[in-house]
Amino acid sequence: MNARWPAALSCLFLLPAGQALAHPHVFVDARLEVVADDKGNITELHNVWRFDEFFSSSVIMDYDTNMDNQLTGDELTDIGKTVRDSLVEYDFYTQITDNGETVKLKKPDVIHADMKDGQLLLFFSAEPEKPLKLKGHLTIGVYDPTLYTSIDFHHDSDIVTMGDAFKACKTEVVRPDPDKVISENKNALTAAFFSDPTDMSKLFATQLDIQCD
Numbered sequence: 001m002n003a004r005w006p007a008a009l010s011c012l013f014l015l016p017a018g019q020a021l022a023h024p025h026v027f028v029d030a031r032l033e034v035v036a037d038d039k040g041n042i043t044e045l046h047n048v049w050r051f052d053e054f055f056s057s058s059v060i061m062d063y064d065t066n067m068d069n070q071l072t073g074d075e076l077t078d079i080g081k082t083v084r085d086s087l088v089e090y091d092f093y094t095q096i097t098d099n100g101e102t103v104k105l106k107k108p109d110v111i112h113a114d115m116k117d118g119q120l121l122l123f124f125s126a127e128p129e130k131p132l133k134l135k136g137h138l139t140i141g142v143y144d145p146t147l148y149t150s151i152d153f154h155h156d157s158d159i160v161t162m163g164d165a166f167k168a169c170k171t172e173v174v175r176p177d178p179d180k181v182i183s184e185n186k187n188a189l190t191a192a193f194f195s196d197p198t199d200m201s202k203l204f205a206t207q208l209d210i211q212c213d
């Protein structure tokens with residue numbers, strides 16, 4: 001881990017699952033574009049993440065090497081490289097299932113960083129490690145399994161599909177009802193707060209549900 005990476009970001013990317021807190025400390029507004037080719041394979045997932053102002057200010061303080069109170073050039077490149085290396089363990093917060101089987105992602109070639117209106121922005125494209133056919137039941141979710149970071153899609157239009165192959169599928173943005181999730185899983189959730197929160201985080205995550213012939 002880069003020695004200049006601030007403590008807040010070290011927690012963001014390296015916090016062990018068993019040490020996750022009961023509520024998020026970093027907030028991200030996200031957009032996801034799921035791209036399919038003419039052969040009916042999902043080929044890319046385009047991500048845009050906008051971090052909250054408080055968290056972004058800590059990044060400016062730590063990476064502003066020329067002390068001009070903004071991030072440009074090599075400063076932004078350094079952030080992108082560090083995030084790229086740090087999120088491999090978490091599959092870049094992207095959880096995909098292909099008819100019940102977990103799909104891994106390739107490491108992105110690059111993660112682009114930018115600052116707009118005092119907020120850190122990350123842009124990157126991720127590809128499945130193996131061909132991902134639009135067939136049967138697939139789910140795609142972008143969330144932090146440790147619950148330290150809240151990744152929010154405020155509108156259904158923030159999760160979109162691109163490619164004619166999706167015309168043969170039914171897609172739906174699924175937003176679980178928190179009260180219903182808690183009611184149906186209250187015993188398991190109580191234990192999860194003190195052990196591994198990964199399964200719990202899945203229950204609350206917004207996901208793209210894809211049903212194809």
